[in-house]
Amino acid sequence: MKADTLGPLLADALLTLEASRDELRDLDAAIGDGDLGLTISEGARAIREGIATLAEDATVGDILRSAARSFASANPSTMAALIAAGLMGAARAVGDTAELDRAGALLILETAMSTIAQRGGAELGDKTILDAIDPTLSVLRDSDADDATVLKEMIDAAQAAVTATALLQSRRGRAAWVGERTIGHPDGGATAYLRLLQAIERALAHYDHLGA
């Protein structure tokens, strides 16, 4: 995919993601402080607005850098700073390329995941967004199906992971203070990642439908 179609596609997906605000707020309010809904919805809106101001020849790296700064500033929070750091790391890793292929997408997700883990000091099983990203990486790495099928498989893997986070106890962030009472609630960050993948699937369907 060319960078000049990635921007509009991402903007389309983020518009869908903004509709997850109330769901994410409620999930977060159950075990944290409830600001995740705003962090994601305001962040998604800010990224869309930022992408709209980018030059036509913006690279994949430019789009990710713009997204990072927009997301960090929209509704500043620990989660916003972590995701932004992940996007900045991904921008550095993928570089100023005009073309995003599957290897590039994998590199973006792998780098974002390792950066978030390192900056946030989180490990798999701590009941965070990392628990949802991780199983989708192996799908993307190993599958040789077409793009739409791979994305579908990634969504299934993320959905299973989100369901599994309900069995875990939060060990990072404000939710960690709640301790055992977090068990039974799925993680909000992991759910946000699932909703992003689903939103991208929907945007891709629009895009294919238009035959662009």
Added chain:
Amino acid sequence: MRKLINDPNDFVDEVLDGILLAHPDQLRAAPGEPRALVRADAPGERVGIVTGGGSGHLPVFLGYVGTGLCSGVAIGNVFSSPSAEVVLAATKESDSGRGVLYLIGNYGGDVLNFGLAGDYADMDGIKTEMVLVTDDVLSAPAERADTRRGVAGMVLAYKCAGAAAERGDDLSEVARIATKAVAATRTAGVGLSPTILPAAGKPTFELDEGEMEIGIGIHGEPGVHRGPLETADAVVDRLLPAILAELDLTEGSNVLVMVNGLGATPLEELYVLYRRVHADLSARGVTVSHRYIGEYATSLEMAGASISVMALDEELSALIDAPASSPFFRQ
């Protein structure tokens, strides 16, 4: 709430207004970013040192922006981290082309936002390094020393790193000095009364009259022991051993001692504490060659104090002795 304030929501900005009006020859705000302050003569030709964190700890953090100290500071709301954009503004204004050291206390939000600002600065071609101050021995056991919080020891790290930057050392050397200063310093504190946030109007934690909490954090983070208030000597006898257990001091060692008031404890009481610290160290054959007694890192109107000890060698002694000047610190 007994506070001399206006609208609580304007508190931080009005503090900064007042400081800039009082000290225009020493401090200025970065263009377009009133929460980022720098030395009036920044960037000069030095390596920059940028610090920052939440408001409510004066003279930390902005009180240590000056000659022979930090070059810039990013200021957050009371007890809240500044955003990465504010840190970036302080960074750009502090960079002479020789890079910028981020020297901050080890608090989650600050570490994340300064880390992100370092990513932004990298995009602008500014090289940054980060050194975290982790001097509070009572905030985590020795095996998790890297998770400890930074408290009054930050001031000593600023002093040493700032002296190194002022004499023209390069970024990696200034970072090495800062790391060495942190490694040589330990702090332990006691709280006697809570802090009241201007915007919330309520105490951040409860501490009954006549109680003390050993190891309390400068934002009211829980300590290691809560109990009836004891005498000054007994409190020193609780704090000092925790500090000395981790410093390799022998007979003939030189140390710096800082006895720091947390905001509402009178200077007289700090000297009562110092007296006991001095006597204890002397009995061990340790020489107190430098001392700082007063308010260096506070928590609004919290009553209480912290004791810091820095093990000195020739290199650190010389850096501590170097001249320094800010509106809040001069030697």
